[in-house]
Structure formats: C-alpha cells, structure tokens
Amino acid sequence: MKKICFFDTKPYDKTYFDMYKEAFDFEIDYFEPKLNADTAIMARGYEAVVAFVNDTIDAKTIDILYEGGVRLIAMRCAGYNNVDFKAAFGKVHVVRVPAYSPYAVAEHAMALLLTLNRKIHRAYNRTREHNFSLNGLTGFDLHGKTMGVIGTGKIGRIFIDICKGFGMEILAYDLYPQTESGLHYVSLQELCERSDVISLHCPLTKETWHMINKNTLQLMKKGVFLINTSRGALINSEDLFHAIKEEQVGGAVLDVYEEETEFFYEDLSGEIIKDDILSGLISMPNVIVTSHQAFLTKEALSNIAEITFENLKEYFKGTGLANEICYRCTKFGNCDKTDKNRCF
Template sequence: MNRICFYDTKPYDKKYFEANKDKYGFEIDYFEEKLNSKTAIMAKGYEAVVAFVNDTIDKKTVDILYENGVRLIAMRCAGYNNIDFKAAYGKIHVVRVPAYSPYAVAEHAMALLLTLNRKIHKSYNRTREFNFSLNGLTGFDLHGKTVGVIGTGKIGRIFIDICKGFGMNVIAYDLFPIKDSDIHYVPFDELCKQSDIISLHCPLTKETFHLINEDSIGKMKKGVIILNTSRGALINSEDLLSGLKDSIIGGAGLDVYEEETDLFYEDMSYTIIQDDILSRMISMPNVIVTSHQAFLTEEALSNIADTTFANLQEFFLGSSLSNEICYQCGKGEACNKKQNGKCF
C-alpha cells in the first residue's frame, strides 16, 4: 500500500479525502503542522506528501524531503508560488489541482463586493442588537458601474459573466489576452483610471508582484473598491492601507493577504496580532477580510480530493503526470514532458 502524508490538515480536508482513499488503496497519515524545513523530517518513510498553499517549500525543505525518500509533492491547490522549483527539479516531481471550482472563487469575490457595498456586515451586527437604524448603510447601484478585472483565466471569466449579469460595464487586463474573445481589454493604467471596482484574478509572478501599489493606486478613481481573491502579494499592503486612510480607496474585500502564512486557517482569537497593517485594516469599517476561504465549497473540496488522488495514482503507477508543474517549460530549454510525460 502506498504511504502518503498530508501537511496542514484541517477537518474539512480530512472529511473529503477520507471518503475516497480506500478505492485508491492509499494509506494516509495527517499532520496538522505546515510543511517547512522544520517539519519536513516528519515525511521520512513516505514517497509522497500532500501540501497546501501556505506551506513553505523552499530549497532547504525540498532537500530534506528528498534525503528522506520523498519523490512527489502533490499540491491540493492551484497556486504554487511557494515552491522552489530550481531546488525540486531533477529530484521531486510537483503536481497540482489546476481547477477545482472557479465558480466558488468568483462567487466569493462577488459576495465580498455586495457585502462591502451594501454594508451587510454592519447591518447584521446592528440588527442582532435590535438596532434597525439605516444611518451609514447607503450603498450604490452596481448596474452601470465599471469593473476592471485583472486576469482572465477561468475564474476571471466567470467573474466577468457574473458582473455582466448585474448590468456592469466590464473592462479587463491580462498579460496574455485571449484571442478572438468578446472581452474588452485595456492597458493596465487605463483600467486603473476607468474602474469603479477592481478585482484581481491573476497568478502571483514576478510581473504581478505588488501590481497594486502606490503608483497604480494614485491613478485610480477616488472611492474605488478593490477585491482580491487570488494571492496576497499582488497588493502592496502598506500602500493599500495608505490608500484607505487617504480615502482614495473606498473599500477593500480581501480573501488573501501577503503575510497570511502564520495567521490564516488558524484560530488567533486569543492572540495579540503583531501585524499592525492587518490589524488596522481589519478595524476599518470599509474593509472585509476573509481567511482565504473563497475556494471553500462542497463541490470544490470534492474536486480537490478527486484530482489530488488521481495525481497520486498517476505517480505510483508510473504514468504520465498530467498535472505536473514543469520548471523547464517557458525557460527556453528542451522539455522532457513532451516526450515521456514527466518533467524529468
């Protein structure tokens, strides 16, 4: 029986993986600890580990995993900016779940926008205390407003469809625009100038790191609402806080945060948070922070489990790794995957 260990396991993870493991013949041990250089030794004796978005898979972690027999890292998420691929190449294969439910993330982005705009969170707290005043709860019609969508992958396109359903004017920016689509692409600076709402749906790369910063915020409409359900480091948090304080930014709906690793997915309610930027933003009435939960639907969790198990099965059977993240691709070097179905 193939032995696998899970890192950073939560009850909702275990429920969906336990429901399907027997049909694949896997023996699974679950660790609550995040994967990093201090916990990698726990994987000794396992050939594969399953990791998550906030694990730290740097060179030291990769080397410890490899020295202890691990040959596959299966990410149970789409993102992989937390992995040192130079260190992993030639040693450990890395696979991911490229799509689990783009609807879940896009719908959460719209939920953040609706809640921020119509002050649902404020109204909820008031009525629980039998305060039925409407003062301070005024929002605006989404119909006719311009939303700028950054990133037009599956999630971005579904969010565009949702916005069109509200009668919104949609413009978009993407480093790689979809050819022959009906999406109205504009340059990034133009998107910043025109948009009443900006929603981020792009991966974190060198090109998109701190895409939202002091310079881009300075070009935005006064009162713009910014939504981020992608990766925290797409936004310079200090600059976002300044924009909120100066009332350039009218509101922010954040499901991710660039320094979330040691905070999100954990109960910190009895802890004094040392991150002053996050603490100040959470205290603001026009900011909503959710704990990286946009993916959290029954459909998404089921799809994550199914795809992760399929990825693991391909590896143990010696098959092509259909969802492998290939370090060589796009680097101007020959790609083995085209010949043998694996990155190396």
Template sequence: MRKIAFFDTKPYDKEWFDTFIMNYDFEIKYFENKLNEDTVALAKGCEGIVAFVNDNLNEQVIKQLDDLGISIIAMRCAGYNNIDFKAAFNKIHVVRVPAYSPYAIAEHAMALLLTLNRKTHKAYNRTRDFNFSLSGLTGFDLHGKTIGVVGTGKIGQVFIDICKGFGMKVVAYDPYPISNVDFEYVGFEQLCQVADIISLHCPLTEQTHHLLKKETFDQMKDGVVIINTSRGALIESESLLEALKSHKVGAAGLDVYEEESELFFEDFSNVIIQDDVLARLVSLPNVVVTSHQAFLTQEALKHIAETTLNNLKAYFEGEPLPNEICYQCKKLNGCKKNHTERCF
C-alpha cells in the first residue's frame, strides 16, 4: 500500500477523501500543516503528496521532496502558480484537478455580485437588530447592464450564461478566444472602458499578474463593480483600495486576495491582522470578502477527491497523465506531448 502525505487538511477534505479511499491502494497521512520548508519533512516515508493552492512548492521544497523520494505531486485544485516547475521538471511529476465544478465558481461570482448590488449582507445584519430601515440599501437592475468577463474558459462560459439569464450585455476578453459564441469579444482596454461590472475568470500568469492596477482602474467607468473569484494577484490590492476610496470602483466582491496564503482557510477572529490593506478592504461597506470558498460545493469536493485519487492511481500504474502540468505546459504554445504521454 502506497503512502501519500496530505497537506493543509481541512475537515471537508478528510471527509470526502475517506469516502473514496477504500477503492484505492493508498494510505493517506493527513497533516493540518501547510506544505513549506519547515513541514516538508512530514512527507518522509511517503511516495507522493497531495497539496493545495496555498502550499509553498518553491525550489527548496521541491529539492527536499526529491531527496525524500517523492516522485508525484497531486494538486487538489486547478491552480498551480505556487509551484516552481523549473525545479520539478525531470524530477517530480505534477498533476492537478483542471475543472472540478465550473458551476460552483461561476455561481459564487454571481452571489457576490448580487450581494453587493442589493446589499443583502447589510440588510441581514440590520434585521437581526430589528432595524427594518431601507435607507442605503438601493441597488440597480442587472438587466441591461454591460458585464465584462475576463477569461472565457469553462468557468467564464458558465458565468456568461448566468449573466445572459439576467438580461445583461456581455463583452469578453481572452487572448485565446473561442469560436461560435453568442457574445462579443473586445480588447482588454475596451472592456475596461465599457463595462459596468468586471468579473475575472482567468489564470494567474506572468502576463495577468496585477492585470487590474491603477492604470486599468483609471480607464474604467466611475462606480464600476469588480468581482474576483480566480486568483488574488490578478488585482493589485493597494490600487483597488485607492480606487474604492476615490469611488472609482463602486464595489468589490473578492473570494481571493493576493496575500491570502497565511490567512485564508484559518480562524483569526481573535487576532489583530497585520495586513492593513486587507483589514481596510474588509471594513468597507461596499466590499464583500469571502475566504476562497467559491469551489466549496458537495459536487466539487466529490470531483476533487475522485480526480486526485485517479491521478495518483494513473501515475503509480504507469498510465498516461492527462492532468499533468509541467515547465513546458506553462509556455504559451503548450506541451508538445499534448498529454498523450507523460511530460518527461
């Protein structure tokens, strides 16, 4: 039975992985610790690891994993910007869960938009104190508004369908547009200029890092609403805060934050947060921050567990790895092997 080290374990992780583990020849060692230079030694005696989006898989961690005989990293998420692929290439294979539930992410993005617009978070707190005043709760019709969707992969497409159901006009930007669509592609600058609402559904790359910054906020309509359920570093946080303070941005719904790795998924309710930007964002009445929970549905958790275990099974049984990602895969032209065989 092969031993697998499972890092950054949450109760819902263990529940769903334990549901399916009896169908596989694995023994999982669960650790609540995030994976980093100080905790990597916990994987001693294991043949593979399961990691998450806020684990630190830098060059030093990769080297230590290699020294421990770890040959497979199974990410239980779609994102992989926390991995040093140059260090891993030709040493450790990396697999991921490319799409666990596009509906979960897209629906959460719309939930953030609806909450901000109709101010249900404020109304909820008021009525619990028997304050039934409607003052300050005015929203706007989504019908007829222009929404700019950045990224038209599976999640972006589902979100577009939801927006069209509300009668919104959709404009989209993607450096790799898909054909035969019922919405309009525009340049990124034009999207910023015409959109009443902008929702991010793209991966974090060198090209998209700080995609929204002071210069891009300056191009937007006054009072634009920003939604981000993708990766925190797509937005330069200090610039967003300044845009909110100046009313350039009318509201922001954030399920991710660029400095979230030491905060999100944990309880800091009795701690003074040292991140002044996040503390200010959370305090603003026109900002809703959720702790990277957009993926958190029963369907998504089930798919994450099954796909992760199947990825590990395929690796140890010498099968092709359709969900592998490597140094070459990160290049714009993609991996030449197209996942019909292993990346190395």
C-alpha cells in the first residue's frame, strides 16, 4: 500500500478526499501544518505528498522531501507559482489539478462584483439592525458597461459568458490570445483605458507579476472597479491601496492577496493583523476581501479529490503523467517528454 501525506489540511479537504480514498489503494495521513522547510521532515517515509497553493515548496523544502524518500508532489490546485520547479526537476515529479471547476471561480468573481456594486453586504448588515435606509447604497447598471478581462483561459472565457449575459461589452487581453475564439483582443493599455471594470483570470508568471501597478492603474478610467480571483501578486497591493485612497480606483474585490500565505485559510479573529496594506484594504468601504474561496464549491472539491487521486494512481502505476508540469513546461510552453510521457 502506497503511503501519502497531505499538508495544510482543512476539514473540507478530508471530507472530499475520504469520499474517494476507498477506491484507491493508498495509506493516507493528514497534516494540518503548511508544507515548508520546517515541516517537510514530517513527510519522511512517504512516497508522495499532497500540497496546496499556499505551501512553500522552495529548493530547501524539495531537498528535504527528496532525502526523506518523496518522489511526487501532487498539488491539489491549479496554481503552481509556489513551486521551485528547477529544484524539483530530476528529483521530484510535480502534478496538479489544471481544471477542477472554472464555473466556481468565474461565478464567485461575478458574485463579488455584484455585492460591491449594489452594496449588498452593507444592506445586509443594516437590515439586521432594522435600518432600512437606502442612503449610500446606490450602484450602477452593468448593462452597457465595458468589462476588461485579462486572461482568456477556461475561467476567463466562462466569466466572459457571464458578463455577456448582463449585456456588457467585452475587451480581452492575453499574452497568448486565442485568435479563433471570436473575442475582441486589445493591448493591455487599451483595455485599461477603456474598461469600466477589469477582472484578472491569468496565472502568475514572471511576465504577469505586478502587471497591475502604479503605471497601469493611472491608465484606467477614474472610478474603475477591479476584480482579482486569480493570484494576489498580479496586483501591486501597495499601489492599489494608494489608488483607492486617491479615488482613481472606485472599488476592488479581492479573493487573493500577494502576501496571503500567513493569513488566508486561518482563523485570526482574535489577533492583530500586522500587514498594514491588508488591514487598510479590508477597512475600506469600497473593498471586499474574501479568503481565497472562489474555488470552494461541492463540485470543485469533488473534482479536486478525484483528479488528485488519479494523478497519484498514474504515478504509482508508472504510466504517463497527464497533469505533470516542470520548469521546461512553465518556461517554454512545451516539454520534451520521455517515452513514458513524463517530464523526466
């Protein structure tokens, strides 16, 4: 029986992985701490570890895992910017869940926009205190407005379909545009200049890191709304904070934050948040922050569990790894797979 351990495990993870584990011949242990150089020693004796987006899988962590016998890191998420692929190459295979439920993320993005625009969160709090005043709750029609979508993968395209249902005009930007999609692609500059709302749906890479910064924010319409349900470091948080204070940005909804690792997924309600930018953003009336929950639907959690186990099964059977990724995949877009359809 193959031994596998999970890091950064939450109750909802156990619920859905336990639903599927009986169909696979694995011995599983769940660990609550995040995976990093300090906790990697806990994986000694296991053949594979299952990790998450906020784990720190740097060179030191990978070396400790490798020395302890780990040969596979199975990411139970689509994101992989927290993995040092060069350090892993030739030692530890890395697989991921590329598409668990793009509808979950796209729908959450629209839910955040509607909530902020129509002040639903403020109205909810008021009426619970028997305050039925409408003062300060005015929003705007989405119909006829221009939505700029950065990233036109599965999630981005589903979000575009949702926006079209509201009668919005769509501008798209992608480093690798899908020319036959029928989407109206423009430059990043034009998208920033013309959009009333901008939503981010792209991966975090060297090219996209801090793509929303002081310069691009200044290009945008005064009062623009920003949506980020992708990766926190796509936005320079300090620049965004100042742009909101200066009223260049009219509102922001964030399901991710570039320094979220220490905070998100944890109950810190009894503690002082020592991140001034995060604290400042949360305190603003025109900002909504959720704790990286866009993926959190029954369908998505079920798919994550099933695909993760299928990835593990492929590895232990010695067959090709359909969802493997390495530094050559991320850097060049293509990887010369071995005859076993693996990265090395």
